[in-house]
Amino acid sequence: xxxxxxxxxxxxxxxxxxxxxxxxxxxxxxxxxxxxxxxxxxxxxxxxxxxxxxxxxxxxxxxxxxxxxxxxxxxxxxxxxxxxxxxxxxxxxxxxxxxxxxxxxxxxxxxxxxxxxxxxxxxxxxxxxxxxxxxxxxxxxxxxxxxxxxxxxxxxxxxxxxxxxxxxxxxxxxxxxxxxxxxxxxxxxxxxxxxxxxxxxxxxxxxxxxxxxxxxxxxxxxxxxxxxxxxxxxxxxxxxxxxxxxxxxxxxxxxxxxxxxxxxxxxxxxxxxxxxxxxxxxxxx
Amino acid sequence: xxxxxxxxxxxxxxxxxxxxxxxxxxxxxxxxxxxxxxxxxxxxxxxxxxxxxxxxxxxxxxxxxxxxxxxxxxxxxxxxxxxxxxxxxxxxxxxxxxxxxxxxxxxxxxxxxxxxxxxxxxxxxxxxxxxxxxxxxxxxxxxxxxxxxxxxxxxxxxxxxxxxxxxxxxxxxxxxxxxxxxxxxxxxxxxxxxxxxxxxxxxxxxxxxxxxxxxxxxxxxxxxxxxxxxxxxxxxxxxxxxxxxxxxxxxxxxxxxxxxxxxxxx
Numbered sequence: 001x002x003x004x005x006x007x008x009x010x011x012x013x014x015x016x017x018x019x020x021x022x023x024x025x026x027x028x029x030x031x032x033x034x035x036x037x038x039x040x041x042x043x044x045x046x047x048x049x050x051x052x053x054x055x056x057x058x059x060x061x062x063x064x065x066x067x068x069x070x071x072x073x074x075x076x077x078x079x080x081x082x083x084x085x086x087x088x089x090x091x092x093x094x095x096x097x098x099x100x101x102x103x104x105x106x107x108x109x110x111x112x113x114x115x116x117x118x119x120x121x122x123x124x125x126x127x128x129x130x131x132x133x134x135x136x137x138x139x140x141x142x143x144x145x146x147x148x149x150x151x152x153x154x155x156x157x158x159x160x161x162x163x164x165x166x167x168x169x170x171x172x173x174x175x176x177x178x179x180x181x182x183x184x185x186x187x188x189x190x191x192x193x194x195x196x197x198x199x200x201x202x203x204x205x206x207x208x209x210x211x212x213x214x215x216x217x218x219x220x221x222x223x224x225x226x227x228x229x230x231x232x233x234x235x236x237x238x239x240x241x242x243x244x245x246x247x248x249x250x251x252x253x254x255x256x257x258x259x260x261x262x263x264x265x266x267x268x269x270x271x272x273x274x275x276x277x278x279x280x281x282x283x284x285x
Numbered sequence: 286x287x288x289x290x291x292x293x294x295x296x297x298x299x300x301x302x303x304x305x306x307x308x309x310x311x312x313x314x315x316x317x318x319x320x321x322x323x324x325x326x327x328x329x330x331x332x333x334x335x336x337x338x339x340x341x342x343x344x345x346x347x348x349x350x351x352x353x354x355x356x357x358x359x360x361x362x363x364x365x366x367x368x369x370x371x372x373x374x375x376x377x378x379x380x381x382x383x384x385x386x387x388x389x390x391x392x393x394x395x396x397x398x399x400x401x402x403x404x405x406x407x408x409x410x411x412x413x414x415x416x417x418x419x420x421x422x423x424x425x426x427x428x429x430x431x432x433x434x435x436x437x438x439x440x441x442x443x444x445x446x447x448x449x450x451x452x453x454x455x456x457x458x459x460x461x462x463x464x465x466x467x468x469x470x471x472x473x474x475x476x477x478x479x480x481x482x483x484x485x486x487x488x489x490x491x492x493x494x495x496x497x498x499x500x501x502x503x504x505x506x507x508x509x510x511x512x513x514x515x516x517x518x519x520x521x522x523x524x525x526x527x528x529x530x531x532x533x534x535x536x537x538x539x540x541x542x543x544x545x546x547x548x549x550x551x
Contacts, residue, residue: 056464081470089468096458097465099490109487113470144494158469 002067002166002198003030003053009061009073010048022048024222026062030215035192035199037209037230039245040219046170046202047092049219053168053200054087055080067165085114088164092171092202094155098143103129103154106143110162121161128161129154132187149180156184160191166198167191173205185212210234210248210269218243235266250274295413300529301343302414306423308530312537313411319544320403328547329399335540336406343414353409357401365394419522421446426524440514447503455496462491 010023022045030036040046051057052064052071059073067086071077091097100106107125108118116124129139132153138146143154156172169188173181189212191197203209209216209230216233218225225243226233233239237255240247247255250271254264257274262281268274301309320332340350368390375389415423425442432438463473471484 051464054468056467081472084468084470091461091465091468094465096462096491096495097469097487099487099494110469113472162470 001029001065002032004028004065005052005062006064007062008052008059008064010052010057011060014060022222023052023059026222026224028217028224028227030198030200032198033192033196034214035188035201035212036215036217037213038200038202038217038219039204039206039209040225044219045222046219048222050089050168050170050200050202053166054084054089056089081114085162086164087166087168088159088162090156090159090167090169090172092174094158095148095151097155097158098151101142102140103134103143103146104139107154107157107161110158114162124161124163125157128157131160131191132157133183149176152176152180153184156187164197166200168200170202171204172201173203173208181208188212206240206246206248210250218245231269293413294416295345295349297344297414299342299344299414301339301410303529304414304533305524305526305530306415306419307426307524308526308533309411309415310420310423310427312533313407315534315537315541316407317404319541320400320407322544322548324544324547328544329403331543332403332540333399335536336403336410340406340410343410345410345413349413350406350409354402354405357405361394361398361401364397365391368394417449418446421449422520422522422524437514443514451496451499454499455492458495459488459492462488462495 005026005028008023008026008028009021011019011021013019026049038046038049048057052059053066055071055077058071058077061073063073064071066083069077069079069083077083098106100109104122104125107128108116108121111121111124112118126136126139129136134150134153134157138150138154143151146154152172156169159167167188172188173184176184185208188199188201192199201208201213213230215227216230217227220243226239234247234251237247237251240251246252250269253271254268254274257264257278262278264274264277268277316332316336319328322328324332340347369386372387372390372393375387375392377385378388378391379386412420421442424445425438428436428438428441466484466487467473469487471487472480473484476484
């Protein structure tokens with residue numbers, strides 16, 4: 001397990017009137033080489049959880065094991081910087097972190113901080129820009145001239161250029177149009193399948209969870225409500241409904257068809273085979 | 286960064302919290318002026334008792350006042366050193382290696398320390414018991430008479446309230462950017478000077494960009510709702526002076542008169 005949480009708790013502003021326990025007794029294991037979705041309502045503790053992954057926040061209780069490092073509450077952690085290189089964290093709306101004069105320089109900022117030479121950093125930056133699908137002529141532009149979607153991709157490239165083993169993304173597609181969202185999600189899938197990166201995505205979009213993710217973690221009130229494989233999670237919509245989650249459209253469609261008397265096998269997970277299945281039954285009926 | 290106490294509103298329930306902001310601002314000004322009269326130790330004693338009474342009445346803790354005072358201690362220390370070197374009046378207190386320290390040096394510093402303490406006590410008392418919006422409303426009302434000589438009272442008040450409103454936002458934003466850049470390997474605590482300058486640049490540029498963005502968004506939002514400075518407008522909240530406000534003003538004026546008498550007619 002590259003990441004495991006044991007009885008982890010995080011309390012903000014201990015000892016003041018603003019004291020607030022954002023995480024309570026979290027136990028969690030993340031599988032290597034998979035895409036894990038983290039879902040939960042606003043204020044459930046998702047952001048606090050992911051900020052523990054590269055030690056931006058340290059646990060106030062419990063132990064976290066990330067790759068070969070151990071972070072225990074109350075102990076001063078070592079090797080923080082190398083941890084931040086291995087776990088790339090992309091914040092929500094990452095465009096605000098752009099600051100260099102050119103796109104290429106900004107993307108090369110991360111690798112340089114982690115000790116790469118100018119040339120190495122520039123090479124890695126160029127590669128990362130290509131990975132996120134930005135045209136080469138953009139590298140010389142100022143980040144401020146780019147469109148919203150391009151800025152977002154530049155910021156993600158800035159993390160990719162660090163070549164992290166684990167990539168954590170906090171709502172990476174918030175505010176993007178459907179086409180931009182699809183490109184982004186495909187990128188994460190490629191990074192996972194071809195480059196073997198372990199990916200965690202915080203999202204509100206069940207369609208994304210259904211289509212792109214392997215595992216799903218439900219966070220509620222600072223605790224882990226459920227952790228299971230996506231295909232089990234959506235097998236039957238009653239589980240979603242018990243947690244006030246609207247299942248993906250395909251699952252709802254299957255439910256409605258079953259209600260109308262069709263026999264829909266559980267393993268159908270795309271719209272085309274569902275259509276064929278229904279067509280078959282209509283023609284025979 | 287979450288522990289900035291100076292000037293923060295404390296939501297308590299006390300008679301001072303309920304007073305009219307205009308009365309509180311005026312009273313504070315009167316007390317500030319009286320602090321500057323050279324009324325001697327008796328005068329400062331009276332002022333200290335009066336201001337302490339207001340603080341107790343407003344249910345603030347003295348620990349809170351002390352926290353606001355702390356940043357000033359360094360300044361007072363430097364002041365003491367300067368005084369020790371340049372004040373050569375009064376009786377010699379003691380001599381270290383041929384250098385004599387005079388009583389006036391210590392007395393002068395103590396004088397300033399007491400004045401500073403009193404000023405911080407009274408201003409903290411005002412800001413901790415008055416909501417920022419009430420405060421700007423009070424300032425706007427007090428500046429109204431000066432509109433005749435073209436002082437833009439409303440605009441000044443609007444500026445102050447917008448500035449105050451953005452402080453918590455900017456603190457949040459700064460923390461967000463620090464975290465984002467730390468994720469990219471920025472080390473704000475350690476590292477060589479040249480690295481640290483680069484690190485600070487990576488905070489300042491995004492902060493500037495987002496501040497301008499926010500300012501523009503706010504300006505557009507205000508214009509979209511028909512805001513035009515200088516237009517006549519009514520208020521949702523109308524201030525009204527009550528008996529306790531007049532009592533406060535009377536006490537502050539009495540204090541001022543008392544200090545003036547102690548300083549000049551005794």
